[in-house]
Amino acid sequence: MIITCPFCGPRDSSEFVYREEGGRTRPDPASTDQAAWNAYVYERVNTAGDHEEIWQHSGGCRSHLRVLRNTVTHKILDVTLARETGKAEKPA
Amino acid sequence: MVDQLSPLTPVLRSGRYARDDHSVGVTLAEVQPGSIVQLSAWPGQQAGILAAIREVMGLFVPGGAGSGVATETKSAFGFAPGKFLVSDQEEGFSVAFADAVGPDAGTVTDLSHGRTVIRIAGPKAEWVLAKFFAVDFSEPALAVGSGISTVHHDIFAQIQRTGADQFDVYVFRSFARSFWNSLRHASEEVGYEVE
Ligand SMILES: [Zn+2]
Numbered sequence: 526m527i528i529t530c531p532f533c534g535p536r537d538s539s540e541f542v543y544r545e546e547g548g549r550t551r552p553d554p555a556s557t558d559q560a561a562w563n564a565y566v567y568e569r570v571n572t573a574g575d576h577e578e579i580w581q582h583s584g585g586c587r588s589h590l591r592v593l594r595n596t597v598t599h600k601i602l603d604v605t606l607a608r609e610t611g612k613a614e615k616p617a
Numbered sequence: 618m619v620d621q622l623s624p625l626t627p628v629l630r631s632g633r634y635a636r637d638d639h640s641v642g643v644t645l646a647e648v649q650p651g652s653i654v655q656l657s658a659w660p661g662q663q664a665g666i667l668a669a670i671r672e673v674m675g676l677f678v679p680g681g682a683g684s685g686v687a688t689e690t691k692s693a694f695g696f697a698p699g700k701f702l703v704s705d706q707e708e709g710f711s712v713a714f715a716d717a718v719g720p721d722a723g724t725v726t727d728l729s730h731g732r733t734v735i736r737i738a739g740p741k742a743e744w745v746l747a748k749f750f751a752v753d754f755s756e757p758a759l760a761v762g763s764g765i766s767t768v769h770h771d772i773f774a775q776i777q778r779t780g781a782d783q784f785d786v787y788v789f790r791s792f793a794r795s796f797w798n799s800l801r802h803a804s805e806e807v808g809y810e811v812e
Contacts, residue, residue, distance in 0.1 A: 532698055533765060534758070537751035540768055561808045586697035588673035606698065608660070 526599070528592075531606050533585045540584030544568065547577035547591055573597055579607060621649050623702040623731055626791045634801075637807040642807025644739030645800060648785055652710035659731035665722035666701060669733035673713045674703060686762045687779040694764030694777050699723070702764065702775055702787065704734065708711040735800065738783035741807040746784060748772070748803045756781065769796070 526538040533571070546569055547566055552561040570576075580590045590608040624627070625647050635641050658666040667680050676686050676693045678701065685694025690706040703710065711727035718725050737745060743754040749769045752759075756778075759765065762779035774785040774796075788796045801809065 533767075534682075534752070536767070539751070580810070584771065585766045586700075587766070588698055608698070 526601075528580075528601055529604055530582045530590065531586070531604055531612070532588055532617055533582060536585055540582060541580050542583045544579040544581055547579050566595070573615075577600060579605075621634070621651075623647060623649065624790055625750075625797050626737075628794055628797055629810050629811065633810045634805070635810075640808050641739065641810045643737050643745055643804050644810045644812060645737035645797075645804065646736045646738075646812035648736045649707035650704035650706055650734060651729065652703075653728045653732050653787070654703050654707045654714055655709045655726040655728055656703060656718060657726070660699070662722045663699045666699070666718060668811045669714060669717035669722070670701065670703060673710065673717050674705060676703075678691055683759075683763045683765055685764045685777060687693060687777060687785075691694075691779055692779060692785065694762065695765040696764050697774050702728075702777075707810065715810070732787045733787045733790045734746065734752060735788065735793070735797060736779070737786065738780065739809075740782055741804075744780050745800070745803050745807060747775070749799070750776070752776075754778075754784070796805055 527535045528538050528541050529535045549565065552558060552565055576594050576596045578592045578594055580592045582588050582590060591605050591607045592601060593603040595602060629647060633641060656666050661682050663680060670676055670693050671676055672725055674691050674693060676683055678693050678695065680695065683695055685692065687690055695701050695703055711725060711729065714725045730736040746754050750767050752765060752767050761778050761781060764775060766773065766775050768774065772792055777785045779785050
């Protein structure tokens with residue numbers, strides 16, 4: 526499988542690592558709200574379809590990437606640098 | 618100047634290792650830059666790093682993804698967003714860059730003792746490198762002067778195209794001897810010469 530890094534261009538998928546589900550907001554580090562932390566650490570959307578994800582091009586430019594991947598077909602629909610928004614969202 | 622030591626010394630043996638028809642497809646050599654320096658820009662500060670490369674080395678790097686430039690004795694290329702690898706045959710460039718790159722612009726990391734640079738040149742250079750790296754080495758995809766970061770069996774490497782059929786491969790120094798031996802084996806098919 527080939528993934529196109531916005532910086533490096535098309536590369537073999539073995540150069541990339543999956544990091545986490547995207548689009549998640551970490552609770553305030555000072556928060557002691559157990560339910561909020563439990564939700565953040567353990568709960569996943571488990572989408573069947575287009576899914577926002579954070580990957581890293583660890584075997585290349587080492588950038589964190591926002592990847593839109595279809596979890597049913599595994600087709601990668603869009604890749605942008607996560608640093609452009611600071612989260613797993615497509616830049617405006 | 619003190620002589621540089623090379624991790625390749627025990628295995629680098631000059632000579633022609635040609636095919637049966639006496640042809641050689643690639644030439645292998647160690648380039649021994651006196652300075653290898655990594656420059657990383659803080660977000661939004663890339664222009665300052667490019668200006669420092671121009672000021673210290675006299676090299677103009679356009680700044681697009683992977684763009685770079687190479688001369689007989691100097692090279693510079695981008696290998697990640699805002700990050701550049703520069704090398705020069707002369708020693709001491711990390712000091713010059715530490716002066717030229719202010720703390721507001723980014724960081725300067727001296728890698729002169731941490732990397733070994735292996736040059737592969739010749740009509741079969743793309744062919745041999747393609748045995749190691751899952752990257753398109755054709756000239757439209759990787760222009761002269763441009764560089765990339767990639768991996769060989771999970772071990773990091775940086776590669777700059779320094780000529781139409783010439784590439785400089787930057788590997789970790791502790792990995793250099795192993796990589797050199799692999800490169801020789803991969804080059805046997807096309808015949809090779811060690812400078
Ligand atoms: Zn990349």
